[in-house]
Amino acid sequence: MRILNDLTPPRIYQQNITNLTRENVVGFKPHFISYAKQHNQPVMASAYDEIKKVLGMLRQGEPISEQSRVELNRVRRFLEQQLAAAELIEEPLRAFRLGGRAQRHARVLEVADQVALPSALLRRRPGELSGGQCQRVAIARAVGPQPDLLVCDEPASSLDVSVQAQVLRLLVELQGELGLSYLFISHDLAVVRHLADRLVVLFRGDVVERGDTGRLYSRPGHDYTRRLLSAVHLGDE
DSSP states (O other), X not given: OOSOSSSSOOOOOTTOXXXXXXXXXXXXXXXXXXXXXXXXXXXOOOHHHHHHHHHHHHTTTOOOOHHHHHHHHHHHHHHHHHSOHHHHHHHHHHHTTOSOHHHHHHXXXXXXXXXXXXXXXXXXOGGGSOHHHHHHHHHHHHHTTOOSEEEEESTTTTSOHXXXXXXXXXXXXXXHHHTXXXXXXXXXXXXXXXXXXXXXXXXXXXXXXEEEHHHHHHSOOSHHHHHHHHHHHHHXX
């Protein structure tokens, strides 16, 4: 499946929220990570990358099959379930060699406070946390190394509506406090309308429309965009 016919991801403006919408955005995140690495930009993904690298070495560089990817994901989820929240938040700091043990510990406490995660929860494992708390851990992991850009792939889609609103509000607050830029990947155009500054619409691998979110919602120029927005309006009625 082609995710983007043009290798270059959409332009993302500083301290801006850009949303990417298409009929199927599966596979875009690995594409974006690959693009960033090709251009010598440091990228924080997950422990999955390290597992894949080690397995690739053991397999003497053989390609990883889709079935192996599924198994690796199971291993990753198992490993992450064994780590306390504090260890999960610290993992990217260790990976980027940011500070010594005491500095990393202080940074974990700092970002936990920024995402409103009580320090008492830092000793718990993911299975002992609610969905909203797990998402706060994930956000703390992401902002810990002080990035300029976060790629948020359906960051609240699996959460209850009330918790979803809290998480999205937290992301907006962090953007203002930390000067972050976001690339959102979301199908929920009702949420996107109130969150994103810019909207990029993909259809069959091509960017068919991009621009200010308010303008595209009021005056969509492409038939595919009109169909997407019509479906949202029908769902609201």
